[in-house]
Amino acid sequence: MITAIEKKMDTARKFERVCAILEDYNYDPGKLIPILQAVQEEYRYLPEPVLTFIATSLGLSPAKVYGVATFYAHFALKPKGKYVIKVCDGTACHVKDSMPIVKAIQKKLRITENENTTGDMLFTLETVSCLGACGLAPVVVINETVHSLMNPAKIDKVIDKIYKEEAGNEKVAC
Amino acid sequence: MEENKKIYINGRECNYKDERNLLEVIRKNGINLPTFCYHSELSVYGACRLCIVDIENKGIVSSCSIKPEPEMRVKTHTTELRGIRKISMELLLANHSKECTSCGKSLNCKLQDLASSLGVGDVRFKKREKLIPLDTSSQALVRDPNKCILCGDCVRACDEIQGIGAIDFMNRGSDVQVVPAFDKNLAEVECVDCGQCARVCPTGAIVPKSDIHDVWKELEDPNKVVVAQIAPAVRVAIGELFGMKPGTILTGQIVAALKLMNFDKVFDTSFAADLTVIEEANEFLRRNESKDSLPLFTSCCPGWVKYAEQYYPELLGNLSSCRSPQQMFGSLAKDLLPGQLKINKKDIVVVSIMPCTAKKVEAKRDEFEKNGIPEVDYVITTQELAAMIKEAGLDMNNLAPESLDLPMGFKTGAGVIFGTTGGVSEAVLRYAYEKISGKQLDNPDFKAVRGIEGLREVEVNVGETKLKVAIVHGLANAGKIAEMVKKGEADYSMIEVMACPGGCVGGAGQPVTFDDNTRKERAKGLYECDKMLQLHKAQENPYVKEVYNKHLGEPGGHKAHDLLHTTYRNRKRIFESGFEVLSGTNSQKLEISVCVGTGCYVKGSQNLLHKLIRYIDEQGLQEMVNVKATFCMENCDKGPSVTVGDNLIYACNFEKAVSEINEKLTVLKVD
Numbered sequence: 046m047i048t049a050i051e052k053k054m055d056t057a058r059k060f061e062r063v064c065a066i067l068e069d070y071n072y073d074p075g076k077l078i079p080i081l082q083a084v085q086e087e088y089r090y091l092p093e094p095v096l097t098f099i100a101t102s103l104g105l106s107p108a109k110v111y112g113v114a115t116f117y118a119h120f121a122l123k124p125k126g127k128y129v130i131k132v133c134d135g136t137a138c139h140v141k142d143s144m145p146i147v148k149a150i151q152k153k154l155r156i157t158e159n160e161n162t163t164g165d166m167l168f169t170l171e172t173v174s175c176l177g178a179c180g181l182a183p184v185v186v187i188n189e190t191v192h193s194l195m196n197p198a199k200i201d202k203v204i205d206k207i208y209k210e211e212a213g214n215e216k217v218a219c
Numbered sequence: 220m221e222e223n224k225k226i227y228i229n230g231r232e233c234n235y236k237d238e239r240n241l242l243e244v245i246r247k248n249g250i251n252l253p254t255f256c257y258h259s260e261l262s263v264y265g266a267c268r269l270c271i272v273d274i275e276n277k278g279i280v281s282s283c284s285i286k287p288e289p290e291m292r293v294k295t296h297t298t299e300l301r302g303i304r305k306i307s308m309e310l311l312l313a314n315h316s317k318e319c320t321s322c323g324k325s326l327n328c329k330l331q332d333l334a335s336s337l338g339v340g341d342v343r344f345k346k347r348e349k350l351i352p353l354d355t356s357s358q359a360l361v362r363d364p365n366k367c368i369l370c371g372d373c374v375r376a377c378d379e380i381q382g383i384g385a386i387d388f389m390n391r392g393s394d395v396q397v398v399p400a401f402d403k404n405l406a407e408v409e410c411v412d413c414g415q416c417a418r419v420c421p422t423g424a425i426v427p428k429s430d431i432h433d434v435w436k437e438l439e440d441p442n443k444v445v446v447a448q449i450a451p452a453v454r455v456a457i458g459e460l461f462g463m464k465p466g467t468i469l470t471g472q473i474v475a476a477l478k479l480m481n482f483d484k485v486f487d488t489s490f491a492a493d494l495t496v497i498e499e500a501n502e503f504l505r506r507n508e509s510k511d512s513l514p515l516f517t518s519c520c521p522g523w524v525k526y527a528e529q530y531y532p533e534l535l536g537n538l539s540s541c542r543s544p545q546q547m548f549g550s551l552a553k554d555l556l557p558g559q560l561k562i563n564k565k566d567i568v569v570v571s572i573m574p575c576t577a578k579k580v581e582a583k584r585d586e587f588e589k590n591g592i593p594e595v596d597y598v599i600t601t602q603e604l605a606a607m608i609k610e611a612g613l614d615m616n617n618l619a620p621e622s623l624d625l626p627m628g629f630k631t632g633a634g635v636i637f638g639t640t641g642g643v644s645e646a647v648l649r650y651a652y653e654k655i656s657g658k659q660l661d662n663p664d665f666k667a668v669r670g671i672e673g674l675r676e677v678e679v680n681v682g683e684t685k686l687k688v689a690i691v692h693g694l695a696n697a698g699k700i701a702e703m704v705k706k707g708e709a710d711y712s713m714i715e716v717m718a719c720p721g722g723c724v725g726g727a728g729q730p731v732t733f734d735d736n737t738r739k740e741r742a743k744g745l746y747e748c749d750k751m752l753q754l755h756k757a758q759e760n761p762y763v764k765e766v767y768n769k770h771l772g773e774p775g776g777h778k779a780h781d782l783l784h785t786t787y788r789n790r791k792r793i794f795e796s797g798f799e800v801l802s803g804t805n806s807q808k809l810e811i812s813v814c815v816g817t818g819c820y821v822k823g824s825q826n827l828l829h830k831l832i833r834y835i836d837e838q839g840l841q842e843m844v845n846v847k848a849t850f851c852m853e854n855c856d857k858g859p860s861v862t863v864g865d866n867l868i869y870a871c872n873f874e875k876a877v878s879e880i881n882e883k884l885t886v887l888k889v890d
């Protein structure tokens with residue numbers, strides 16, 4: 046069981062990790078991208094103050110670091126939910142009605158295109174172009190699991206199932 | 220001897236030498252290729268593709284990004300090229316909010332200009348959908364992202380000329396924008412208000428903020444006495460906005476125009492510059508004697524002052540404590556004029572006319588306000604003055620010159636050359652020479668300090684004394700020299716810094732120009748001005764002498780200090796409040812913040828934070844403390860800075876922090 050104290054030390058540990066990462070890369074501003082990548086692995090996203098810290102440590106301006114962080118789609122500047130739902134909107138999925146799936150998820154989770162993470166930090170919704178599984182269109186990937194031949198009704202069930210599992214976890218933890 | 224290299228432009232033979240790229244060769248040969256992203260003083264970006272040419276055996280390429288090669292055959296205006304350029308323009312215009320009539324840049328806009336010269340009429344592409352709100356947070360500049368064409372000129376100017384990088388691109392694809400870090404407002408980042416970004420922007424996406432409206436209101440108020448001070452660089456540039464050549468000296472015409480617009484008195488900032496020379500030279504001589512706080516950095520440029528406060532807190536003691544001429548004028552005017560004109564201090568309005576956007580912010584600094592009354596009320600730029608003259612329906616070309624008011628309208632040439640790089644040094648040398656040698660200086664010209672290179676050094680021998688002066692413009696150069704001073708590698712007596720390329724003549728409030736020669740012509744105008752005046756040394760100014768005799772006492776004396784000098788403070792450049800590293804759950808907790816800003820960071824604050832976390836973990840204190848990593852507590856020279864509870868500990872180390880934490884925790888427990 047994770048104690049409250051351990052959870053606390055986790056934020057401290059993350060910060061220590063950022064320092065270690067910077068050290069590993071010798072504070073080389075030329076290594077900004079791998080540094081950001083490694084830091085994102087710790088936090089699951091790139092918090093503003095951490096980016097600022099990286100900028101000052103590398104002797105770069107925060108605007109420059111922010112520019113790089115927003116250039117690559119891989120970097121997230123907002124925290125993502127525990128479950129990242131990726132709906133494919135590549136050509137194949139699009140013609141097979143992937144957009145109604147997006148709409149259905151947004152409605153169910155009460156999120157929008159801009160506010161795409163749920164308040165409880167459980168879900169984040171993203172649309173992506175072509176996951177390379179066009180034969181199974183429309184495709185939805187949740188974390189690592191691929192759900193093929195989706196439609197609004199089916200995705201509704203998938204999400205409900207996750208909710209149930211999560212509720213079960215809670216009970217065990219408390 | 221190297222033979223002349225030649226290429227063929229549109230079939231015509233053209234010679235070239237050491238031009239940086241094909242574009243420059245073409246332009247030298249009288250063909251003006253359009254460009255958006257090319258500035259000779261910045262690195263080559265090669266994004267706008269307007270400078271394309273057709274090269275035999277190579278095809279269509281951007282001429283700014285390619286070197287000329289012998290025998291190259293280049294075409295510049297084929298039907299195909301013209302067609303492509305037109306499409307590029309249309310694409311740029313499609314995304315641009317076309318509110319030309321109300322735009323601050325109208326008539327000086329490169330986009331407008333090129334659209335008409337390339338013959339672009341209607342735009343076939345669809346317009347931008349979302350309007351982005353304006354950024355009016357800065358007191359110097361307004362950003363309108365809807366007008367940005369993403370040429371990146373501002374980004375490179377801030378980074379390469381000023382070494383700051385306050386703005387950069389964000390996102391990619393169709394969402395790209397140029398923004399300060401984290402899409403914040405300009406006033407919330409490390410911007411020093413120099414406006415160089417606005418100077419290079421080809422459109423109205425970044426423009427100086429206008430204060431004309433307020434000035435008109437004051438002029439219409441019958442109870443107010445409105446006085447103007449005119450900075451040196453304004454007089455040699457304003458003519459450009461009325462069809463005259465850069466460098467045309469228009470002091471008298473400006474006075475006439477201001478009087479017609481209802482200004483009660485018109486004075487000269489150069490008078491205050493003469494005062495600055497005397498105060499600063501005396502300060503220098505005192506320091507030189509005691510070998511204390513050398514080299515002396517000049518302090519007339521507010522862009523530089525803010526930069527030093529943000530980046531070089533440990534060098535603030537080297538900055539001259541002299542206020543800038545603008546602020547010397549302001550405090551003196553508000554002190555002298557009530558008596559002289561028999562009016563209430565609060566009814567005097569001082570309007571500065573400046574080549575500079577940073578001066579707008581300088582005037583609003585807390586130090587320059589006495590009992591709620593600012594010493595300079597409004598700052599308008601050369602551009603704004605020209606706009607007012609036009610609004611007033613005056614014809615600058617046909618105004619009969621009038622003379623400035625006395626006493627503060629009287630100046631020597633020393634106070635006039637302040638407006639160009641090297642000018643402050645020369646003016647101070649003209650004073651220091653006589654003071655040190657006790658001899659009269661017959662030829663006041665120190666030609667060696669004049670020039671346009673961004674970093675120059677000059678040695679002047681005055682009898683036994685050797686004065687070594689460094690002159691820099693552009694803050695990136697200032698940063699280089701500040702690093703040298705920090706490392707003890709600079710043996711200069713004095714360092715003159717101006718933030719804008721070329722000095723004030725190249726300020727961002729000056730008429731918009733994309734021609735490099737303009738700055739040189741303006742500087743020439745100032746040296747000519749100096750020649751034409753009867754006096755050239757600040758110490759010869761009879762009215763300055765009078766002010767000292769009747770009012771100020773000795774240079775550097777008590778009253779002079781009060782009115783003409785100032786103090787500086789360490790300023791943070793990051794407004795982020797920091798982040799929690801540990802947060803306890805007890806109802807009573809001890810707040811601990813460790814500064815990880817650059818200043819403290821280099822003094823090992825990160826390591827200190829490590830140790831503290833480990834200590835807290837080992838001692839099981841997690842629930843009783845909140846630990847934060849913060850950015851800059853504005854005490855960098857005494858770093859690492861740590862606060863424990865409400866106690867700020869300078870030069871903190873592990874032992875100091877731990878003993879403070881334990882002490883505070885005992886108190887907490889007792890409570």
Ligand code: SF4
Pocket residue numbers: 360376377381383384385386409410411412413414415416417
């Ligand atoms: S005003 Fe100067 S410091 Fe500020 S963003 Fe523009 S170029 Fe950079």
Ligand code: SF4
Pocket residue numbers: 366367368369370371372373374397416419420421422424425
């Ligand atoms: S703000 Fe102006 S200079 Fe900067 S990228 Fe946009 S158009 Fe270019």
Ligand code: FES
Pocket residue numbers: 253254255256257264265266267268269270271281282283284
């Ligand atoms: S000027 Fe050459 S690409 Fe913009």
Ligand code: FES
Pocket residue numbers: 814815816817818819820850851852853854855858859860
């Ligand atoms: S960096 Fe400025 S006080 Fe720490």
